[in-house]
Amino acid sequence: MESSLFISGKLLSITTFVYFFAMVFYIIYVVSKGNTMGLLGTIFTVAGFFIETGGLVLRWVESYQMGIGRAPLTNLYESLVFFAWCGAGIYLAFEFYYKNKFMGAFVLPFISIAMAYASFSPNISQEIQPLVPALQSNWLIYHVITCFFAYAAFAVACGVSIMYVIKNRKEEKKQQLGNILSFFPSSATLDDINYKAIAIGFPMLTLGIITGAAWANYAWGSYWSWDPKETWSLITWFVYAAFLHARFTRGWRGKRAAWLSIIGFFAVIVTYLGVNLLLSGLHSYAS
Amino acid sequence: MAIKKDKFWGFLSSVSLAVVLLIVLAATSIIGTLIPQNGSYEEYLNQFGPVFTKVIETLDLFDMYHSWWFIFLLTLFTVNLILCSLKRLPPVLEQIKNPKKILTEELERSLSLSDTLRKKGSPERWKEAVKELLSKRYGTPDGEKIDDKSYLYFEKGKYSRLGVYITHLSIVIIMIGGLIGAFFGFRGFINIPEGSAANQVFLRGGRAPYNMDFVIRCDKFTLSYYPMGMVKEYRSDVTILENGREVKKDYLIVNRPLTYRGLTFYQSSYGVIDRHAKVRVFVKSGPNKGKSFEMDITDKFVNIPFSGDYVKVIEHYPNLENFGPAMILQIAEDGAMPVNFPVYKNLPDNDMNPQSKYFFKYLENEEHYYTGLQVTKDPGVWIVWTGCIMMMFGLYYSFFVVRKRIWVRVFFEGERTAITVAGHSPRSRMFEEEFAKILEDIKQLNV
Numbered sequence: 001m002e003s004s005l006f007i008s009g010k011l012l013s014i015t016t017f018v019y020f021f022a023m024v025f026y027i028i029y030v031v032s033k034g035n036t037m038g039l040l041g042t043i044f045t046v047a048g049f050f051i052e053t054g055g056l057v058l059r060w061v062e063s064y065q066m067g068i069g070r071a072p073l074t075n076l077y078e079s080l081v082f083f084a085w086c087g088a089g090i091y092l093a094f095e096f097y098y099k100n101k102f103m104g105a106f107v108l109p110f111i112s113i114a115m116a117y118a119s120f121s122p123n124i125s126q127e128i129q130p131l132v133p134a135l136q137s138n139w140l141i142y143h144v145i146t147c148f149f150a151y152a153a154f155a156v157a158c159g160v161s162i163m164y165v166i167k168n169r170k171e172e173k174k175q176q177l178g179n180i181l182s183f184f185p186s187s188a189t190l191d192d193i194n195y196k197a198i199a200i201g202f203p204m205l206t207l208g209i210i211t212g213a214a215w216a217n218y219a220w221g222s223y224w225s226w227d228p229k230e231t232w233s234l235i236t237w238f239v240y241a242a243f244l245h246a247r248f249t250r251g252w253r254g255k256r257a258a259w260l261s262i263i264g265f266f267a268v269i270v271t272y273l274g275v276n277l278l279l280s281g282l283h284s285y286a287s
Numbered sequence: 288m289a290i291k292k293d294k295f296w297g298f299l300s301s302v303s304l305a306v307v308l309l310i311v312l313a314a315t316s317i318i319g320t321l322i323p324q325n326g327s328y329e330e331y332l333n334q335f336g337p338v339f340t341k342v343i344e345t346l347d348l349f350d351m352y353h354s355w356w357f358i359f360l361l362t363l364f365t366v367n368l369i370l371c372s373l374k375r376l377p378p379v380l381e382q383i384k385n386p387k388k389i390l391t392e393e394l395e396r397s398l399s400l401s402d403t404l405r406k407k408g409s410p411e412r413w414k415e416a417v418k419e420l421l422s423k424r425y426g427t428p429d430g431e432k433i434d435d436k437s438y439l440y441f442e443k444g445k446y447s448r449l450g451v452y453i454t455h456l457s458i459v460i461i462m463i464g465g466l467i468g469a470f471f472g473f474r475g476f477i478n479i480p481e482g483s484a485a486n487q488v489f490l491r492g493g494r495a496p497y498n499m500d501f502v503i504r505c506d507k508f509t510l511s512y513y514p515m516g517m518v519k520e521y522r523s524d525v526t527i528l529e530n531g532r533e534v535k536k537d538y539l540i541v542n543r544p545l546t547y548r549g550l551t552f553y554q555s556s557y558g559v560i561d562r563h564a565k566v567r568v569f570v571k572s573g574p575n576k577g578k579s580f581e582m583d584i585t586d587k588f589v590n591i592p593f594s595g596d597y598v599k600v601i602e603h604y605p606n607l608e609n610f611g612p613a614m615i616l617q618i619a620e621d622g623a624m625p626v627n628f629p630v631y632k633n634l635p636d637n638d639m640n641p642q643s644k645y646f647f648k649y650l651e652n653e654e655h656y657y658t659g660l661q662v663t664k665d666p667g668v669w670i671v672w673t674g675c676i677m678m679m680f681g682l683y684y685s686f687f688v689v690r691k692r693i694w695v696r697v698f699f700e701g702e703r704t705a706i707t708v709a710g711h712s713p714r715s716r717m718f719e720e721e722f723a724k725i726l727e728d729i730k731q732l733n734v
Contacts, residue, residue, distance in 0.1 A: 068513065130513045133521055133541035133554075192716055203682040210675045219542050221553040221663035222474065223671060224465070226352045228320040238313035242306050249302045267313070275320070 008062055009126060011055030012081055016115040018048035019084065023112040026104030030180055038101040042092075045108065049088040056085060059128065068130035073144040076276070077126050080118035082144065083272075086152030087111040090200070094156060094193060100185045103193070106159035139215030147208035147233075151268050153201030154240075157194050158265035161258040164190040168255050191254065194261050195247065202240050209233050232271035239264040300370035308364045315360065319351040365462060372455045379448050388429050388440035390694035390709055398694075400722045401709035408734040410437060410704045414697045416734050417706065421725070425693055439695035450684030457681055460674035467667030473497065477552075479505040480560050480657040484528065488550075488662045499550065502528045506536075508557055508656040516606040521554050523658040539660070549664055556659030562586040564600040564614050565651035566630065573644045581650065588619065591645065596620045598645075601627065603652050610634060614652050618643060689714050693725070 022044035029037035059072040072078045091107045118124060131140075167184050184190070212230070213223040224230060243260040246252035298304060322343060323330070331340045331349065347354030387394055395401050406413060414437045418428060425441035432438070475488040475497060484504035488497040507524040520540055527535040527547055539545050539554045546552075564584045568591065570576055575593050583589070588597040598618045607613035611633040619625040620643060628640035632649040689712060696707040708726060712718035 130515070130517055130519065133518060136520075137542040139542075199686045203679070203686055206682055207679060210679070213675070214672070215542075217668065218544060219553070220555070221544065221551055221661045223668065226319060226324065231316055231320050231352075235313045235316050238309045238316070242309035242313070245302050245306050245309065249306055252303075252306055 008055050008058035011051050011058065012115075013119055015048050015052040015055060015081075015084075016112075016119045018044050018051060019088070019108065019112045019115050022048060022104070023108035026101065026108050030102055030105040030183075033180075033183060038104075041101060041104050041108070042095065045088055045092060045095075045104070049085070049092065052081070052085050052088070056081065063128050066128060068128070070131050071141050071144075072128075073141060073148075074131060074135055075125065075129065077118050077124045079144065079148065079272075080114045080124075083148050083151055083155075084111045084114045084118075086149050087114070087155050090149075090152050090156050090197070094197070098185065098189065098193060100189075102184055103156075103160055103163065106163050107156050110155040110159065134219055137215055137218065139211055139218060143208060143211040143215055146204050146211055150201045150204035150208055151272060153197045153204065154261075154265050154268050157197035157201065157261045160190050160193045160197065161261040164194065164258040165255065165262070168258070187254070191257070194258065198240055198243060198261065198264075202237075202244065205233070205237055205240065209237060229271065229275045232267065232275050236264060236267040236271050239267050296370070299367060300374045301367075302371060304367050305364075305371060308360065308367060312360055312364060315351075315357065318348060322348050322351070324352070325350055361462075365459060368455050368458060372452050376452055379452075383445060383448070386440070386442060386692070388694075389431060389433070389438050390440075390696045390707060394694070395707065395709055398709045398711050399715070400711065400719065401707065402726055403705055403707040404726075404730060405700065405703040405705050406734075408704055410435075410697045410699045412734040413704045413706055413732075414439065414695075416732050417695055417697070417708075417729060420728060420732065421693060421695070424725075425691065428695075436696060436698040439693075439697075441693040441695075442691070444688045444690040447684050447688035447690045450681045450686070450688065452681075454678055454681030454685060457674045457678035460677060461671050464667040464670030464672075464674055467670060468665040469667075472663070472665040472667065475662045476555065477503070477660050477662055478556075478558075478657050479503065479525075479660070481505050481508050481655050500529075501534070501548065503552065503660075504528060505658045508658045510557070510605070510656075512605045516609070521557060523554055523660070525552075525658075539658075549666070551663045551665075553661040553663070554658070555661040558657050558659065560655045560657055562600045562603060562655075563651075563653045564603075564616075564649075566616075567648040567650055569646040569648070571644055571646055584616070594644075595622070596644070600652070603654055604629075607631070612649070612652065614649065616647060618645070620644060689717070691718060691721075 022041050025037050025041035025044060028034070029041055056072050059078075060069075063069050063072070073082055087107070088111055091103070091111070095101060095103065119126075163184055164187060167181055167187060167190070170181055171187070185193070209230075212233070216225070216230075217223040239260060243257055243264060246257050246260060323334075326349065328340075331343060335343060343349060346356070351357055414430075418430070418439055421439070421441055422428065425443050428439040428441045430437065430439050473488075473490050473494070475490040477485055477488050479485045482505070484502045486499045486502045488499060490497055504526045505523055506526055509520070509522045509524075510518060511520045511522070513519045523539045525537060525539060525545070526533050527537075535547060537545050539552060541554050544551050544553045562585065566582055566584060568580055568582050570578045573594075578593070580592060582591070582598075584598055584600045586599055586601065588599045590596075591598055596619065598616055600614050601617050602615040604613045604615075607629060610631050613629045613631045615627055615629050617625045617627050618640070626640060626643070628643075630639065630647045630649050631637060632652075635648055638646050691712045692710065694707075694709045696705075698705055706729065708729065710718065710722045710725070
């Protein structure tokens with residue numbers, strides 16, 4: 001048991017470094033446009049994704065070996081790791097589909113920060129702990145998977161929107177697009193990726209809120225109680241709903257939509273971390 | 288006046304208003320997560336001071352999600368959503384029922400994806416060949432022949448545009464479910480000691496207690512633990528009785544509620560009513576030195592036989608500091624200040640209170656609990672779940688079902704057959720490649 005416990009922890013630590021290097025390669029790629037760097041970024045992201053998959057699966061197996069078998073989705077550490085895993089998966093899908101590696105420099109930082117925070121913060125316990133009675137439910141798995149899939153999709157959308165805003169600002173001032181900016185995908189493509197990522201994230205977030213409500217109704221007898229976490233998830237939902245409708249409205253397309261996507265991801269971060277760290281409620285992780 | 292009225296309705300049913308309302312709802316919702324909700328007046332006064340407390344009170348921010356202005360915003364949002372949908376739905380339904388199936392010159396000009404091929408061979412054979420090819424991907428087409436021109440119309444994902452209206456309707460349904468729950472439901476709690484029965488539910492919000500027309504009895508409350516000492520399960524074994532007859536036996540744990548006659552019971556808390564312990568006492572010193580006897584201790588002081596000393600049990604641990612089960616006893620000897628000390632089941636020879644005249648050995652420990660159940664009646668909850676399922680269908684249709692349309696026109700143009708293919712899809716980026724592939728496939732056809 002001890003030796004395998006060692007392995008999952010080790011794999012996830014390695015993942016942290018692999019994603020970090022992937023991020024560095026992508027950034028160098030954007031600055032230097034050296035294709036080797038871009039390729040290295042992709043290779044490291046793919047490698048990190050597979051190592052992390054191994055780490056997550058092993059952690060699951062280990063919990064069974066400890067006699068407390070449960071999915072590795074139950075505390076802050078595991079949720080950050082899972083967020084990074086979803087993020088890397090979704091990012092890679094978009095990179096392969098659009099054949100553009102520039103997004104990596106804007107998306108990998110989110111993934112890298114999540115892993116680094118999970119691995120190095122002294123406040124985050126990496127131990128495999130048994131589940132308290134409130135968390136012993138299959139709804140936990142559905143709820144966490146849908147929410148984090150959504151969060152990761154929104155992270156991709158946010159990264160792309162930041163690129164859009166930077167590029168748009170230069171274009172508006174009719175400035176010469178610098179070397180780097182001219183290698184960005186076109187504004188239309190960025191807008192398209194932003195929409196696609198949110199088109200995946202929004203139904204997932206909705207499903208995440210619904211499964212959370214169903215679970216709350218099962219555990220506490222109330223599907224909605226305006227607890228800060230619930231409220232912030234609804235705020236996030238409102239922002240992305242605004243984004244989706246803004247696309248059909250003149251004057252709200254393009255730049256404003258990109259800003260809504262960035263604000264939306266800010267709301268995601270508050271929902272996910274801010275509420276637990278700053279406010280009190282039912283969702284406090286392993287306190 | 289009429290213009291003004293039209294403008295007003297136009298505004299109320301506009302998507303711009305929807306965007307603004309969504310942003311306003313998002314922004315105002317933040318307030319209630321920063322100001323604690325439903326606290327006491329004194330707490331607010333302490334935290335915010337008199338002036339700000341007055342402001343908060345005027346705006347109902349202590350319970351802002353039920354305040355008049357938040358309800359107003361939600362109502363406005365719902366009205367906007369309904370009007371907006373009603374305005375846009377009829378033309379969409381009309382288009383679904385009667386789409387433009389004939390590729391006229393005018394329609395062709397309005398479509399960005401269209402191309403004409405000129406081929407040898409009869410129009411009839413070309414029409415059949417193209418029909419066969421495209422049917423594989425887009426299903427059976429509608430065909431028509433006007434004058435000497437043949438037309439084909441393929442459509443996939445016809446109902447994807449209804450997705451948004453299904454989603455909007457689902458929001459209204461969820462709100463109706465919520466209102467029904469708020470008006471015809473309640474939330475309360477009931478505490479039942481082990482072995483007792485109860486039928487009175489205490490309601491939240493200062494309402495009069497609710498008397499159930501059946502009785503629920505707690506037969507046993509059990510706490511179980513993981514090897515490392517964390518709580519694994521809170522469990523209440525209960526029996527439901529009607530007119531003194533047992534009608535249902537079941538158990539409740541967290542995440543496994545029990546529903547009976549429209550009321551749902553949830554395991555939500557517990558408490559200790561009394562404690563009993565059985566110990567063997569050895570007298571170490573004093574006039575009774577060498578005596579030994581068994582003794583029952585409770586959570587009220589009990590006299591130790593042959594002495595003026597008293598003992599009680601104040602706590603029980605299933606696993607104290609990894610030494611296993613233990614009880615904490617409190618002993619008052621010779622009128623001195625009481626002393627607390629543990630007695631471990633698995634360490635029968637360890638004397639944790641050497642100064643005392645007595646040595647205690649753990650025999651048995653028994654606690655009696657009461658179970659705390661939350662009781663909920665919510666007749667609207669199934670309407671809410673119906674709305675939620677509808678919403679997922681609606682979102683699925685909106686985002687994952689893509690509408691694709693292909694028009695084909697075939698006619699004999701002097702020496703050759705002209706085949707015009709046009710296409711349209713709201714996901715133009717993806718569809719462009721697909722359309723190019725279709726044209727390529729048609730070029731490869733031989734008739």
